[in-house]
Amino acid sequence: MISDSTYDFEDTILPPRFGLVSGLIAAALMLVLVLALQPLTGFSLKALLAQIGALIWFNTAPETSLVMLGLLLHGLLGSIFGVLYALCQQRAPARGLIAVGLFYGFFLWVGGSLIIGIFLSESLRAMIRSWPWFWACLGFGLCLAASAIWVERQRPAAAMVPKD
Numbered sequence: 001m002i003s004d005s006t007y008d009f010e011d012t013i014l015p016p017r018f019g020l021v022s023g024l025i026a027a028a029l030m031l032v033l034v035l036a037l038q039p040l041t042g043f044s045l046k047a048l049l050a051q052i053g054a055l056i057w058f059n060t061a062p063e064t065s066l067v068m069l070g071l072l073l074h075g076l077l078g079s080i081f082g083v084l085y086a087l088c089q090q091r092a093p094a095r096g097l098i099a100v101g102l103f104y105g106f107f108l109w110v111g112g113s114l115i116i117g118i119f120l121s122e123s124l125r126a127m128i129r130s131w132p133w134f135w136a137c138l139g140f141g142l143c144l145a146a147s148a149i150w151v152e153r154q155r156p157a158a159a160m161v162p163k164d
Contacts, residue, residue, distance in 0.1 A: 013097075013148045014086035023082015026143035027075050030136040037132040049074065051124045078140070081108065085144045094149050101145025102138055109137035 014022065035045045049070030050063050057069055085104060089097070109128075117125045127133055 012087065013089050013091055013152050016083050016086050018147070018151065019082040019084075019086020019144075020079045021082070022144055022147040023078045023080065023085065024075055025147075026082060026140045027078020029143050030078070030140050031071075031074065033136045033139050034132055037135070041130065041132045043127055043130065043132060048124070048127055051121060051127075055120070055124075081140070082144060085148075089144075089148055091152065094152075097145045097148050097152070098142065101141040101143075101148075103141070104144065105138040105141025108140065109134050112137070 031045060031049075034043065034048065037043070038045060046063075046067055050066040051070065052073055053061075053066035053068070053070030056073060057066060061069075089100060092100070112133075113125075113129045117128055120128070
């Protein structure tokens with residue numbers, strides 16, 4: 001039962017600023033994973049970032065500008081999702097944090113595929129509905145969970161207060 005737990009379930013683990021940084025790092029690791037899977041999948045990271053950048057700016061801009069804009073947008077979204085994770089993730093055992101991180105990544109993949117995918121071009125929609133992007137989203141959630149576990153282990157142990 002939660003009432004018998006040694007954890008304070010009213011307290012969140014990550015402060016929002018740490019969630020922002022964790023989300024940015026996790027977003028960068030997503031891109032590293034997509035880049036590492038490129039020989040197997042054929043998806044070009046440069047083309048992906050250019051397509052993301054083209055969502056904000058016109059396709060007539062130079063490809064380098066579109067790639068940089070796509071990188072900026074991806075980092076911004078990663079930071080926002082990291083802050084949302086930080087605001088919602090309460091203290092729990094490490095197994096629970098890992099499970100929540102995997103669910104969070106899965107939810108981002110499904111949400112991106114079903115909701116956001118409607119408004120995207122066919123090639124970008126194919127990318128975010130692919131297995132490499134699925135694994136990248138799970139990696140994003142695991143990275144956030146790992147940062148929460150690390151912060152939890154750095155926190156000093158709370159004094160146990162007996163319940164009446």
